[in-house]
Amino acid sequence: MAIIRGSNGDREQYFAGIDWGGSFHQLCVIDSAGKSLIQKRYYHTAEGLAALEKTLKGFSGTVLMAIERSEGLLVEFLLTLGFPLYCVSPKISARARERYRIQAKKSDAFDAFVLADTLRHEHGYWRPLHIQSDALMQLRAAIRDRERIVWNQRDVENQLRAILQTYHPGPLHLFSSLDRDITLEFIKRYPTPERARHIGPARMEAFTRRHSYTGRVAPEVLLQRLREHSLSASPGTTRGKAFAAVRFAEELQLLNQHVRDFDKEIRVLLNAHPDTPIFTGFPGLGPVTAATLLAGMGEDRARYPTAAALLAETGLAPVTRASGRTRQVRFRYAANKRMRHAIDWWMFVAVREDPHWSGVLYEQARDNGQGHHRALRGIGTRWVRILWKCWHTHTQYDLTQHARRYEAIHNHENTIALLTDTNQEIKAAS
Numbered sequence: 001m002a003i004i005r006g007s008n009g010d011r012e013q014y015f016a017g018i019d020w021g022g023s024f025h026q027l028c029v030i031d032s033a034g035k036s037l038i039q040k041r042y043y044h045t046a047e048g049l050a051a052l053e054k055t056l057k058g059f060s061g062t063v064l065m066a067i068e069r070s071e072g073l074l075v076e077f078l079l080t081l082g083f084p085l086y087c088v089s090p091k092i093s094a095r096a097r098e099r100y101r102i103q104a105k106k107s108d109a110f111d112a113f114v115l116a117d118t119l120r121h122e123h124g125y126w127r128p129l130h131i132q133s134d135a136l137m138q139l140r141a142a143i144r145d146r147e148r149i150v151w152n153q154r155d156v157e158n159q160l161r162a163i164l165q166t167y168h169p170g171p172l173h174l175f176s177s178l179d180r181d182i183t184l185e186f187i188k189r190y191p192t193p194e195r196a197r198h199i200g201p202a203r204m205e206a207f208t209r210r211h212s213y214t215g216r217v218a219p220e221v222l223l224q225r226l227r228e229h230s231l232s233a234s235p236g237t238t239r240g241k242a243f244a245a246v247r248f249a250e251e252l253q254l255l256n257q258h259v260r261d262f263d264k265e266i267r268v269l270l271n272a273h274p275d276t277p278i279f280t281g282f283p284g285l286g287p288v289t290a291a292t293l294l295a296g297m298g299e300d301r302a303r304y305p306t307a308a309a310l311l312a313e314t315g316l317a318p319v320t321r322a323s324g325r326t327r328q329v330r331f332r333y334a335a336n337k338r339m340r341h342a343i344d345w346w347m348f349v350a351v352r353e354d355p356h357w358s359g360v361l362y363e364q365a366r367d368n369g370q371g372h373h374r375a376l377r378g379i380g381t382r383w384v385r386i387l388w389k390c391w392h393t394h395t396q397y398d399l400t401q402h403a404r405r406y407e408a409i410h411n412h413e414n415t416i417a418l419l420t421d422t423n424q425e426i427k428a429a430s
């Protein structure tokens with residue numbers, strides 16, 4: 001058995017790989033020489049987890065653990081044991097299997113061993129997970145569950161749209177979008193083309209007033225839109241689809257309310273976190289986007305020791321592939337997509353709310369031939385570097401300091417351009 005010498009004396013070091021599952025988890029523990037010590041299955045029950053804890057704490061030294069996920073009940077349980085826990089990407093473990101077997105054979109015991117032995121070789125390059133505060137965990141859960149609600153909302157909206165296109169397309173062209181509450185109320189009130197044909201200007205005006213319509217479109221114009229798309233199917237299809245349309249409209253209304261409830265809860269949780277002022281001080285960062293970035297970055301500053309690490313995590317840093325005379329710079333697909341989408345939306349809003357810097361950079365990128373999303377990623381790279389600096393140093397974003405620095409750089413660039421033009425004029429005159 002190898003001995004690891006540290007500041008607290010000689011301690012043995014063990015490496016545990018846990019192949020998690022829905023009903024049971026496979027544990028493999030090896031020593032620092034790679035010898036397998038334990039290969040056992042533990043069920044996902046109170047008794048099984050207690051036995052797993054007893055096994056891991058039975059070792060006299062430090063047990064380093066590896067698992068292929070970063071959240072969940074098992075992960076939170078393992079973090080309470082006090083041993084370093086490393087989250088291993090499934091892609092890394094899949095490639096690591098090729099070091100031990102060429103065949104496509106796979107088993108829980110083998111996967112657990114691969115995790116343990118890979119951890120033994122690579123743990124010096126990885127960073128363990130840390131226990132986060134209750135405020136951050138609650139905010140992170142709210143952000144992720146809100147995302148699931150938004151996915152369901154999008155699915156139901158697409159299904160409702162498909163239903164209306166088969167028998168009653170008028171409501172699709174009436175208001176600005178299908179998921180608006182006034183559109184859903186119209187579908188519930190007038191679920192068939194026949195009932196919608198009886199609407200006159202006075203009834204349409206009363207309907208819009210009752211539902212606080214703010215589109216500033218005259219009732220006569222709304223009626224014209226409705227009549228232009230007043231198509232109908234057979235009576236049987238109409239009755240069957242109308243029944244479904246009302247139910248899907250009610251479901252979409254419920255999901256809309258759930259999203260509003262989540263937004264309200266996220267604002268409350270965001271106000272309770274001490275790092276919130278760091279994120280909300282940036283232009284274009286709304287509560288939900290700020291909460292998404294805060295939940296993704298966390299509280300452990302060592303997780304992203306450099307701005308480059310955060311750029312790679314969020315997918316803003318490109319991937320360079322070079323071999324011989326070939327060199328390619330490609331889009332980074334392996335990234336935290338939740339944070340990437342949050343930054344995309346942040347930049348989309350910042351271009352409008354920060355025209356003196358973000359807007360100027362966007363126009364310059366577009367003039368240089370960059371596409372819309374490529375330009376937003378370029379601006380996002382600059383903003384994320386600033387965000388990392390503020391987050392890493394626990395300081396709030398200072399708009400005045402940034403403006404002064406940008407003005408100095410802008411004046412410097414203008415001076416260089418002026419000197420260049422002057423030199424060219426002197427050469428031309430001589």
